[in-house]
Structures are given as structure tokens and as C-alpha cells.
Amino acid sequence: MEHSVLIVEDDEVLADNIRTYLERKGYEALLCESAEQALEIFAAQHPDVLLTDYCLPGMSGIELIRQVRSLDSQVKAVMMTAHGNVQGAVEAMKAGAYDYLTKPVVLAELKLLIEKALEARQLEHSLSFYRQRDARGAGLDALLGESAPMQALKSMVQQVLEAERHMTDGELPAVLIRGETGTGKELVARALHYDGVRRAGPFVEVNCASIPSHLLEAELFGHEKGAYTDAKERRVGLVEAADGGTLFLDEVGEIELPLQAKLLKLLEDHSIRRLGSVKERKIDLRIISATNCDLEQMVQEGRFRRDLFYRLRIIAIAVPPLRERGDDIVRLARHFLAVHGRRYGKPDLSFCVEAEIAMLHYEWPGNVRELRNLLEQVVLLTPGPQISPAQLNLATRVEDCAARDCPDPAPADPADSAEPDGLASLPAIERDLVLRTLDKTDWNVTKSARLLGLSRDMLRYRIEKLGLERPDRNH
Numbered sequence: 009m010e011h012s013v014l015i016v017e018d019d020e021v022l023a024d025n026i027r028t029y030l031e032r033k034g035y036e037a038l039l040c041e042s043a044e045q046a047l048e049i050f051a052a053q054h055p056d057v058l059l060t061d062y063c064l065p066g067m068s069g070i071e072l073i074r075q076v077r078s079l080d081s082q083v084k085a086v087m088m089t090a091h092g093n094v095q096g097a098v099e100a101m102k103a104g105a106y107d108y109l110t111k112p113v114v115l116a117e118l119k120l121l122i123e124k125a126l127e128a129r130q131l132e133h134s135l136s137f138y139r140q141r142d143a144r145g146a147g148l149d150a151l152l153g154e155s156a157p158m159q160a161l162k163s164m165v166q167q168v169l170e171a172e173r174h175m176t177d178g179e180l181p182a183v184l185i186r187g188e189t190g191t192g193k194e195l196v197a198r199a200l201h202y203d204g205v206r207r208a209g210p211f212v213e214v215n216c217a218s219i220p221s222h223l224l225e226a227e228l229f230g231h232e233k234g235a236y237t238d239a240k241e242r243r244v245g246l247v248e249a250a251d252g253g254t255l256f257l258d259e260v261g262e263i264e265l266p267l268q269a270k271l272l273k274l275l276e277d278h279s280i281r282r283l284g285s286v287k288e289r290k291i292d293l294r295i296i297s298a299t300n301c302d303l304e305q306m307v308q309e310g311r312f313r314r315d316l317f318y319r320l321r322i323i324a325i326a327v328p329p330l331r332e333r334g335d336d337i338v339r340l341a342r343h344f345l346a347v348h349g350r351r352y353g354k355p356d357l358s359f360c361v362e363a364e365i366a367m368l369h370y371e372w373p374g375n376v377r378e379l380r381n382l383l384e385q386v387v388l389l390t391p392g393p394q395i396s397p398a399q400l401n402l403a404t405r406v407e408d409c410a411a412r413d414c415p416d417p418a419p420a421d422p423a424d425s426a427e428p429d430g431l432a433s434l435p436a437i438e439r440d441l442v443l444r445t446l447d448k449t450d451w452n453v454t455k456s457a458r459l460l461g462l463s464r465d466m467l468r469y470r471i472e473k474l475g476l477e478r479p480d481r482n483h
């Protein structure tokens with residue numbers, strides 16, 4: 009693509025010289041003599057780079073940069089100043105210029121500068137593309153679930169977001185998200201960022217468990233060239249990359265004590281020092297952390313700093329395990345079945361009722377992640393349109409759960425539940441489970457449905473299908 013450069017220079021010879029040179033190098037060069045004309049051209053043609061002289065008749069080059077940048081903050085402006093005009097260069101940078109050149113202009117230097125400016129512009133474009141792509145579907149809406157614990161979680165997140173919208177100073181409170189693995193802690197962190205006041209800034213995620221502890225410090229705080237043997241170049245850390253946005257520290261319990269002290273300093277002073285540097289840098293970011301560790305226990309044992317724990321946990325949010333979300337299990341399962349079904353060109357898949365009941369009674373130790381991964385595998389391998397419990401392969405767990413849910417079971421009729429190998433069949437377990445639950449609640453369908461984690465309609469359907477009848481009380 010041909011890039012365009014608008015040259016604003018009242019010295020005709022220099023202006024012509026630059027134009028001819030840039031055109032030869034493949035740029036579209038637009039030319040004018042005053043800032044006022046430049047603003048008109050800018051509005052009509054949106055050039056990629058603005059190259060302006062400092063001294064112009066009428067409006068100054070500085071004012072031109074200011075106005076152009078207020079119209080398009082991504083345009084790259086380069087100022088040409090007279091040799092020795094340091095003050096002019098400083099003013100230009102303050103007004104938002106990308107860089108400056110001193111006269112006499114060396115054309116090869118100008119070309120390099122324009123190339124650099126275009127590269128920076130391209131990088132910003134891609135960054136904003138990725139940010140927008142990440143932001144799509146990253147808010148609270150991405151968190152599926154209507155069960156009571158999920159409603160409580162979402163309303164807590166909404167309360168936090170609402171309070172933050174009314175905050176008068178910029179420092180947002182640190183949030184600690186707790187919950188078992190795969191429950192959706194990262195989704196909650198993303199919702200807090202992308203639905204929050206910092207959504208235009210970066211969301212930088214660090215998984216503290218996946219980076220070896222001796223590298224984590226440099227990864228987070230960056231280093232100067234030569235700070236340690238492998239530090240061949242200066243490197244900006246992830247904390248600096250999150251400036252203006254959110255730093256999400258996943259698995260924060262994995263951070264070792266020496267680094268915990270540095271993190272505490274960041275939370276308290278809002279400043280960092282790169283490894284090997286003496287210079288402190290001010291950082292403006294919001295910290296969200298997540299863990300599935302028992303941090304209180306770690307504090308007791310001296311493995312996690314108490315002061316850091318309190319600093320990270322200004323707001324504590326707990327994400328419930330999937331097994332406590334009742335009907336959400338089926339809701340999520342149907343969602344993932346549809347998502348994977350679309351991906352694998354099998355859009356008409358559904359679960360049979362037994363499969364849904366089996367999922368409702370499974371423990372889901374890996375929570376939503378386990379459900380999503382299992383369904384991807386099932387969708388990939390299923391031959392037919394309906395998914396059966398056997399394809400889910402959760403039967404053994406269902407048996408365990410049945411025993412756990414009803415600790416005082418009436419002995420089941422061996423004739424209809426025992427398989428030749430001594431294992432009970434799924435329909436027999438189901439029949440037994442439903443009957444005993446109904447018995448326990450004196451055939452109260454609402455109570456039984458709640459105990460079984462089913463909707464009332466689902467339970468009524470099961471009662472009818474299994475041909476269950478309330479025993480006659482007179483006998």
C-alpha cells in the first residue's frame with residue numbers, strides 16, 4: 009500500500025526536494041505552505057504522516073501538530089526545527105510529535121524516520137485490533153449461568169463495576185478471585201476489565217505457575233541490558249506493558265516470598281524498578297489476581313506474606329464449583345455442544361435425557377473446563393445425532409454420586425438393578441435414586457427436583473417415563 013506524507017514547508021526549494029525524494033521512494037507526497045492549508049488537506053485526505061516546519065506563516069507548526077492530533081490521535085507527526093532549536097524540539101514532543109529532525113534535513117535520515125513512524129503506526133493499529141478482538145464477548149455476558157450462585161456472582165461483579173464508575177481517584181481496588189480450577193476465574197477477571205472503566209487500556213495476563221520462578225521477576229518487572237548473564241537486551245516487563253490497564257496475576261499463590269515483597273511495593277507505591285536499573289518508574293495499573301490455593305493457610309505457614317494477602321484481597325470474589333450450579337450444568341453443556349457442533353460441522357446434535365441426568369450428577373472436578381473439553385471430544389467422535397450417557401462415560405462417577413447423595417439407602421430390588429457383573433445399570437440407578445428422593449420428601453416434586461438438581465418438568469418427565477407411582481398410603 010502506498011503511504012502518504014503531508015509536507016508543510018514554506019521554503020519552496022526544500023519542500024520540492026523532499027517531495028521529489030519521497031515520491032521516488034514510493035510515497036504519495038502532498039505539499040502545502042501553511043498550517044491552515046494543511047488542516048484542510050488533512051481533513052480531506054487523512055495522510056499517514058505529517059512532516060511540518062516549526063516556523064510557518066500564520067499558525068505555528070506546534071499548533072498544527074496539536075490540532076491534527078486532536079483530529080486523529082494515531083497520526084504520526086514529525087517536526088523540522090532549525091539547528092540548535094532545542095526548545096522547539098521539546099515543545100514539539102510535548103505537543104504529541106512522534107519525533108523531530110534538525111535542519112539542514114538529511115533526506116536519508118528523513119526516510120528512516122518516516123519508516124519508523126509508519127511501523128509504529130502499524131503496531132498501534134494491530135494492538136488496537138487485538139484489543140478490540142479480545143474485548144469482543146469478554147464482558148460479563150460471556151459468563152453463562154443462571155443458577156442462584158452464578159446470579160450472586162454476577163451481581164457482585166456488577167456492584168464492583170458500578171462503584172468503580174463513580175470513583176473520584178484513579179486507583180481501582182485490587183480484586184482477588186478464588187475458586188477451583190476451571191471454574192471461570194479468568195472470565196471474571198476479563199469481565200472486570202472489559203466492562204470496567206479501564207477497558208480501553210491493555211489486559212495483561214500472567215500465569216505465575218507457568219513461568220519458572222527464577223524468570224518470573226524479569227518477566228514481570230523487566231530488566232536492563234546486562235542485568236544478568238542472559239539479559240542481552242533491555243526488556244520492558246509485563247507490569248509496564250499493563251500500564252493504563254489491568255494486570256491479571258493468575259495462580260498468584262505460586263509467587264515466591266522475595267518476589268512477593270516486590271509486588272507489595274508495586275501495590276503500595278505504584279512504582280517499579282527494572283532489574284539492573286536504579287531508576288524508579290511510576291505505573292498506573294489495576295491488579296486482579298486469582299488462585300485456587302488456600303492463601304489463609306499459606307499465610308499461617310509463612311509461605312505467603314500477610315500484608316500482601318490483605319493488599320490483594322481488597323475485594324474478594326468467589327467463583328462456585330460447577331457441581332453447585334444445578335441446571336447450569338445442562339445449560340453450559342448444551343452451549344458447548346452447539347459451539348463444538350458448529351466447529352465440527354455437526355450442528356444438529358442433542359443430548360438424550362439420561363445423558364443430561366448423568367451430567368447433573370457428576371462431580372466435575374475440572375469444572376467448566378472439563379465439561380467443555382469432554383464435549384469437544386464427544387462431538388468429534390459421535391456417529392449419531394443424539395449423545396447417550398455411554399458416550400459421556402460418566403457412569404462410574406454417577407454411581408458414586410448416587411451413593412453419596414442418599415447416604416441411607418433402602419436396599420434396591422436386586423432383581424431390577426443388578427447387572428450380571430454386580431454393577432447396577434444406569435436406568436436402574438436412576439429409578440432407584442428418583443424413587444428414594446421422592447420417598448424422602450413425601451412425594452413433594454418441587455423439593456425432590458431441587459435435591460436431584462433437576463427442573464420440576466424434568467423430574468415429572470422422569471416420573472412418567474419410569475412409570476413411578478406414589479405408593480398407596482393406606483397400606
Ligand SMILES: Nc1ncnc2c1ncn2[C@@H]1O[C@H](COP(=O)(O)OP(=O)(O)OP(=O)(O)O)[C@@H](O)[C@H]1O
Pocket residue numbers: 150151152153187188189190191192193194195196258298300376377380
Ligand atoms: N460461566 C461460564 N460460561 C462460559 N464458559 C465458561 C464459564 N466458566 C468457564 N468457562 C470456560 O471454561 C474454561 C476455563 O475457564 P477459566 O480459564 O476462566 O477458568 P479458571 O478458573 O481461570 O481456571 P484455572 O484456575 O485453571 O486458571 C474457559 O474456556 C472458559 O471460557
